[in-house]
Amino acid sequence: MSLPLSGVRVLELGNYIAAPTAARMLADFGAEVIKVERPGTGDEIRNWRLYSGTTSMLYRTINRNKKSIVLDLRTEQGRQDVIDLAAKCDIVLENFRPGTLEKWGLSPETLSVKNPDLIVTRISAFGQTGPMSQRPGFAAVAESYGGFRNLVGDPDRPPVRVGVSIGDSIAGLYAAFGCAMALFQRQTAKGGLPLEQRSIDVALNESILSMMESLIPDYLAYGVERERTGGRMEGIAPSNAYLCNDGRSVVVAGNGDAIFQRYMDTIGRPDLGADPELATNAGRWTRRDELDAAISAWTGMRSRDDALKQLDAAGVPSGPIYTAADVVADAQYASRDMIQTFSVDTGADEPTDVGFVGIVPVIGGKSIPIRSVGPDLGEHTSEVLRDLLGRKDA
Numbered sequence: 164m165s166l167p168l169s170g171v172r173v174l175e176l177g178n179y180i181a182a183p184t185a186a187r188m189l190a191d192f193g194a195e196v197i198k199v200e201r202p203g204t205g206d207e208i209r210n211w212r213l214y215s216g217t218t219s220m221l222y223r224t225i226n227r228n229k230k231s232i233v234l235d236l237r238t239e240q241g242r243q244d245v246i247d248l249a250a251k252c253d254i255v256l257e258n259f260r261p262g263t264l265e266k267w268g269l270s271p272e273t274l275s276v277k278n279p280d281l282i283v284t285r286i287s288a289f290g291q292t293g294p295m296s297q298r299p300g301f302a303a304v305a306e307s308y309g310g311f312r313n314l315v316g317d318p319d320r321p322p323v324r325v326g327v328s329i330g331d332s333i334a335g336l337y338a339a340f341g342c343a344m345a346l347f348q349r350q351t352a353k354g355g356l357p358l359e360q361r362s363i364d365v366a367l368n369e370s371i372l373s374m375m376e377s378l379i380p381d382y383l384a385y386g387v388e389r390e391r392t393g394g395r396m397e398g399i400a401p402s403n404a405y406l407c408n409d410g411r412s413v414v415v416a417g418n419g420d421a422i423f424q425r426y427m428d429t430i431g432r433p434d435l436g437a438d439p440e441l442a443t444n445a446g447r448w449t450r451r452d453e454l455d456a457a458i459s460a461w462t463g464m465r466s467r468d469d470a471l472k473q474l475d476a477a478g479v480p481s482g483p484i485y486t487a488a489d490v491v492a493d494a495q496y497a498s499r500d501m502i503q504t505f506s507v508d509t510g511a512d513e514p515t516d517v518g519f520v521g522i523v524p525v526i527g528g529k530s531i532p533i534r535s536v537g538p539d540l541g542e543h544t545s546e547v548l549r550d551l552l553g554r555k556d557a
Contacts, residue, residue, distance in 0.1 A: 166193025184335025
């Protein structure tokens with residue numbers, strides 16, 4: 164398959180999750196991504212969730228389809244190598260604190276001297292401008308500033324964190340989208356693009372805020388402050404998770420008006436389905452506790468599989484709450500090549516076959532094949548410096 168971004172070259176100056184996620188998306192669809200890592204330790208996530216071996220599966224996942232080179236940006240040679248490599252790239256991606264590249268003599272202006280078409284995409288906690296731009300901050304802080312953390316958890320308990328670095332990942336998605344837009348604009352523009360249009364500025368807190376639906380308009384229009392609702396979604400009912408008698412749970416989204424009647428018939432409560440007060444979502448939200456109690460009573464007398472079978476037969480949107488083991492065994496994911504297996508060093512005596520999540524979005528009915536998992540530290544240093552910079556000593 165001819166990949167959409169074949170021929171695009173990206174220089175990644177990124178650690179952790181946000182910028183590497185953006186570069187991973189570009190790499191997935193054909194871009195050549197050269198990841199610059201520091202000597203010795205490399206990207207810190209090589210050691211995050213490291214259960215054995217020397218490189219975590221988190222690193223192998225986020226940095227798939229990339230090349231790893233080692234450069235010391237604290238040295239003049241390392242910084243010059245970055246300038247020379249940027250001259251041969253379409254995009255530079257970075258997620259240092261604002262001002263760091265400038266301190267190293269690697270500002271967008273400097274990188275553009277030899278490459279006036281270079282796209283520079285920068286990810287930071289609060290953006291490159293504004294009174295908070297110089298503040299450090301990981302995704303946990305940005306999720307709080309963006310209004311997200313306040314809505315996660317139960318109303319009678321402090322806010323909690325979701326189980327993944329969602330702020331970093333969303334910022335990475337926006338950064339990849341920004342790169343794609345700039346590539347398209349650069350291709351169609353006459354006379355080239357000024358630096359300001361080749362500079363993509365992604366802030367973690369703004370990335371989160373943009374996902375908060377009508378949080379701000381609801382507040383300004385109606386004075387409504389959203390609150391935590393646990394497994395529910397504010398203003399939508401009945402939609403929740405319910406425990407079954409085998410200790411497993413199901414999620415049921417029966418909040419559509421027509422669906423609700425079928426839903427109530429299925430759980431043996433046609434009286435609720437026929438109640439005029441519950442004919443619209445507003446009425447159901449008002450009586451959400453009553454509805455959840457009725458549904459819980461029904462699921463509590465059935466196994467997860469039995470409950471799902473009956474709900475599916477009635478056309479009520481529902482599903483199991485999957486674990487990793489459930490995902491690996493799922494026929495739908497398998498049919499679209501969403502679990503792809505590679506032989507990986509896990510610290511055991513022999514390499515282990517490990518499944519990795521496929522590439523999204525799907526083109527042509529199945530996931531594009533992953534070309535390689537995240538590389539060993541510096542695996543491609545000699546190749547890149549020799550082939551791109553003509554360094555015979557590399």
